[in-house]
Amino acid sequence: MSEKKEFRVDNLSCANCAQKFENNLKKLPNVEEVKVNFGASKVAITGQVTEDEIDSAGAFDGITVQRSAESKVEKRIPVYKKRENVVALIALAYVILGYITSYVYPDNTFIPTLFFLIAIVVGGAEIFLAGFKNLAKLEFDMKTLMTIAIIGAAIIGEWKEAAVVVFLFAVSEALEAYSMDKARQSIRSLMDIAPPSAVIKRDGELVEILTEEIQINDVLIIKPGEKIAMDGVVITGKSSINQAAITGESIPVAKDIGDEVFAGTLNDTGALEVRVTKRVEDTTIAKIIHLVEEAQAEKAPSQQFVDRFAKYYTPAIMLIALLVAVVPGLVTGDWATWIYQGLAVLVVGCPCALIISTPVAIVTAIGNAAKQGVLIKGGIHLEELGHVNAIAFDKTGTLTRGIPEVTSVKMEQFDGINPLAFIAAVEADSQHPLADAVLSYTHVNNLEIPKSSNFQSVTGKGVIAEVEGKKVQIGSIRWISEETQVSKTTQDEMNLLQLQGNSLIVAAIDGKFAGYIAIADQLRDEAVSVLQSLKELGVKHLFMLTGDAKPTAQAIAEKLPLTDVKADLLPADKLVEIKKMKEDYHIAMVGDGVNDAPALAAASVGIAMGGAGTDTALETADVALMADDLEKLPYTMKLSKKTLTIIKQNIIFALGLKVIALLLVIPGWLTLWIAIFADMGATLLVVMNSLRLLKIQKK
Structure with missing residues (x-):
């Protein structure tokens, strides 16, 4: 049976390098399948392979790997110690010496040329090594093109310019590595959340062990101010837990015996004992990290387009470079000038910025969303969200709180007793879903x-019981009206409350009307403002799909800026409605991820509320709002729309700068250093523009 191994990758700073690394791995013997995740700096390999073999496949750019299970976090190297930064500084020193000596000794070309040559060798050694290997295999990436250009410049005596180009390329490599490191910080910060060890109680003793060694049913001892290392259930103690790392909630959540807690959350006040319910690789934070990394690896539609475009773009640029070098030379006889121009076209035409334009934006956006408690399961869903023009909401637990509350109480006068207390006494023995609201x-x-x-249930009508020797009947309006006299005024009051979406509990004591209690699921405080925000973001159609009766649904709908309401729907009916809506709209469905699973799966984008600890929501939905917080929805829509805008800008930047640089060929103004500036500038512009997505926060 083939073995699948996952490794974290160091020094993976270039999208082209990631593709080449993947191709090299596929050529290894006994390797069946390879998937390099550029955004998360990971590689998954199916087959028999050693770490040394993998390192050899990445040797062209110093790419090395480490076992995922052994090292969660990429090793931090100070800026001044990073290889690419040291190389750039040394190359700069020799370029400066070259310029100084050329001015001090204007008649002596040997000394300045020597310094420029040293700058070329120091700054370009790895470039040349990789470039020559690529040339031998007829592979043309940036390093191949740079090698040809620098050697060509040296042959025609442009030592000074060749040295400057090598230095600028070294700076470009250093800045690109820094920028990608910045883009990956969201994932890295997630990895840092859960502590690597914990104190547990075993055989009556307290021992500190690594989280990898903790077993299900072990008991964690958590002091105030400590992070929780594993998912589990509280068995002793009370506390408030800061769950911001998982759900994005800023307010700590009270926890009592029997409540669930998550790895990576912070215990604020009380001491707790927690029974472990999941192994370290199955915790909620581990699932989030895995899903975010997988999401960053998934190619969005715009990225697939760019990849297809790049296949034709690179050969076209090489053909243009050849024509620029040869055709004007044949006409004018000035071979040196036009070969130089052709070399500059090769450099400026490198597709690095274009290839990275989409993935860096996707990586940044998905990582930012994860830190805000929103799990987006792929670039395709992130892009699709940006196109959504209609959203369908489940009612209970999504637009409403999902917990029935008493809205109105009317009790008749009885000598020596409180009818409400008698009703509560009967409801305490009832399994009716509204009983909890009364209690x-x-x-x-x-x-x-x-x-x-003497509690008895009367099918289809209500319940009967005795309280302090009195017969108490609780049930529907119709049943109680049949059993006793109810005034017309009271009947009208109850009918109006029902039309307003309330469910009624009506009671009689010893055959006399005792009163009623109106109960309703309350609208979320933020529901109206959230729907208004969505409309402002361009979502023109807002629907509510609910299994509730039409009067109840209509009562809630009247308080909200909805386009339409569909009531009395079973889960299968919601699925049918979503399929109909998809014919006319880019429709998103928002629900709880359990009974709404079919509709969530059928929608253009399925969005689940309260995903933390809910496997169904994490598995079914395309987007999971980890907290039960509807206000995260406008943030997510805004992030997706901004991501689409930035991807378009990136593609325009990547191609626009190169087109401008290529137009400089016509008057013969294109130089090697302008070419490398254009390539470096486009790449950095794309990365820095994408990093703006980190600034988008939930208000």
Whole structure:
């Protein structure tokens, strides 16, 4: 059986290098499948292969690997120690010496040329080595083109310019490495969240061990101010937990016995004992990191287009360079000038900036979203979100809080008893979904609840029980109206409350009408502002899909800026509605990821609420809002639209600068250093423009 291994990759700073590294790995014997993830600096290999063989495949650019399980975090190297920075500084020193000596000794060309030659060798040794190897295989990347250009410049006596070009290229490499490192910081910060070890209780003793060695059902001891190392359930203690690292919530969440806690979250106040429920590789934060890295590896539609375009672009540039070098030379006889111009065209035409234009934006956006508690499972979904012009919402738990609350209470006068307390006594034995709302209400109002007995359920009508010797009936309006006299005024009040979306609990005590309690699922406080924000972002159609009855759905809908409401829908009906909407709109579906799973999967983009700890949401949805926070939705839409804009800008920058530089060939103004500036400038402009996505935050 073939073995699949994952490695983290060091020194992977160039999209072209990543592609070449992948191609080299595919050529190794016994390797069946290879996937290099440029954004996450990872490689997955299926087959029999050693680390030495993998390192040899990346030797062309100093690319090395480490086992993922052994080292989660890429080694940090100080800026002044980084190889590319040291090389650039040494090359600069010799270029400066070359210029100084050329002015001090204007008649002596040997000394300045020697310094320029040393700058070329020091700054360009690795370039030349890789370039010659590529030439032997007829592979044409930036280093091949640079090798041809620098050697050509030296042959025609342009030593000074060749040295400057080598230095600028070294600077370009250093800046690109720094920029990509910056883009990957979001992932790296996620990896740093969970502590590498934890204190556990085993055989009555406290021991500190590595998280990899912690087993399910081990008990973690967590002191105030400590990070939680593993997912688990609280078995002793109470505390508030800062879950911002997982869910993006800024307010700590209260935790009690039986509550779930996540690895990487911070224990604020109380001491806790937590029973471990997942191994280190299965924790929520581990899943998030894995899904984000996989998402960054997935090619978005615009990236697929750029990759196809680059296949034709590079040969076209090489043909133009050849024509520039040969045709004017044949006409004018000035071979030196036009060969030089042809070499400059080769350098300026390198597609580095174009190839990196999309992935660097996708990597940055998905990483930023993860830090904000939004998990976007691929560049394709990020782009699709930017095209969404309609959103369908589930009602319960999405637009509403999902917890029924008492909205109105009316009780009749009885001698010596409180009807509300008697109703609560019966509801305490009930399994009805509205019973909890009644009990919560009586608890908040500090009512003393007596005990009930002889509890009976009357199918389709309600319940009967005895409380302090009195017969208590609780049920529907129709049933209680049949059993006792209810005034027309009260009947009208109850009918109006039902039309407003309330469910009613009506009661009678010893055959006399006792009163009613109106209960409704309350609208989220932020629902109206969120929907308004979505409209401002260009989402023109907002729908609500719910299984609730039409009056209840309509009552909620009247408070919201919705386009349309569909009520009385089963999960299968929601699926049908989404399929219909897809014919007319780019539709996103927002739900809880469980009973809405079919609709989430069918929508152009499925968005699940409250994904933290919910495997269904993480697996089914294209986007998971890790906290139960609807306000993350406008942020996510804004991020996706901004990403689309930046990708378009990047492609324009990458091609526009090169077109401008190529036009300088016509008057013969294109030089090697202008060519390298254009290439370096386009690459850096693309990366820096993409890093602007890090500034987009949830308001």
